[in-house]
Structure formats: structure tokens, C-alpha cells
Amino acid sequence: YGGEEFLAVLPETDRDGARLVAERIRRAIRETSFAGLGGRRVTVSLGVAVRTPGGDVPCVETLVARADKALYAAKDAGRDCSMTYEAEAEKAPACDDRSGAALAVPGVPGKADGP
Numbered sequence: 001y002g003g004e005e006f007l008a009v010l011p012e013t014d015r016d017g018a019r020l021v022a023e024r025i026r027r028a029i030r031e032t033s034f035a036g037l038g039g040r041r042v043t044v045s046l047g048v049a050v051r052t053p054g055g056d057v058p059c060v061e062t063l064v065a066r067a068d069k070a071l072y073a074a075k076d077a078g079r080d081c082s083m084t085y086e087a088e089a090e091k092a093p094a095c096d097d098r099s100g101a102a103l104a105v106p107g108v109p110g111k112a113d114g115p
Contacts, residue, residue, distance in 0.1 A: 007067065015050045015084065022046040022082040030080060043080035047071030050085075 008025075010018055026044055033039045047070030051057040057066065066085040074083040 005071070007064070013050075014052075015048075018048045018050055019082065019084055022048050022084075026080070026082050045071060045074035045079045046082040047074055048082060048084040 008021070010021060013021070026046055029042060029044045031041070033041055047067045049057070049063050049066035049070055051060075051063045057063050070083040070085040074081050077083065
């Protein structure tokens with residue numbers, strides 16, 4: 001994806017499980033001193049979006065777009081937090097792919113899941 005962003009695909013993981021993984025990643029990074037940065041600590045913002053078979057996310061592109069929205073909501077909320085995309089009245093484009101997975105992208109609209 002770009003810059004400092006990456007994604008984690010979590011097969012067979014529901015929304016709560018994906019939120020838990022995102023929070024674990026966030027806390028682990030916050031609590032780590034990085035030798036290459038002179039022992040400084042860094043923070044990370046994460047966005048979570050979930051795709052389940054038969055759900056409202058028709059393709060992977062929509063899943064990534066939602067995770068990205070949650071990521072920027074986390075950044076706008078003050079950083080060092082994770083946000084979960086909450087679908088409101090948004091219509092997704094049609095696609096062929098129907099496989100299910102949860103996705104977390106650091107750095108996505110959403111609900112605050114951590115401090």
C-alpha cells in the first residue's frame with residue numbers, strides 16, 4: 001500500500017477478534033523501545049474493517065477502502081488508537097470476489113477501540 005501503511009488479513013476472524021489483534025499490535029508497538037531510533041518509542045494508529053460471507057462488503061477493494069477510512073478516523077481522533085469501520089448507509093460497488101476475512105490497517109469511519 002504506501003508509505004508506512006501495511007495490512008494484516010485475519011482469516012476466520014470476527015470483528016471482536018480483529019479489534020483485539022489491532023489493540024495488541026498497538027500496545028506492543030507503543031511499549032517497544034527501538035534501538036534504531038535511539039531507544040525512542042513510537043505509536044501507531046490502526047483501522048479495522050471486517051468482511052464476512054454474505055455480508056455487506058462485496059469485494060476486497062471495498063474492505064481495504066473501509067479499513068483506510070477507519071485508519072484516518074483513528075489518526076483524526078488523536079493517534080495511538082485503533083478504530084473499527086462501522087457501516088452506516090454506505091452502498092458498496094459490486095464485485096465478483098466473495099471470500100471472507102478481517103483486515104487491520106495501521107495508521108481507518110469508525111469507533112474508538114483504545115485510548
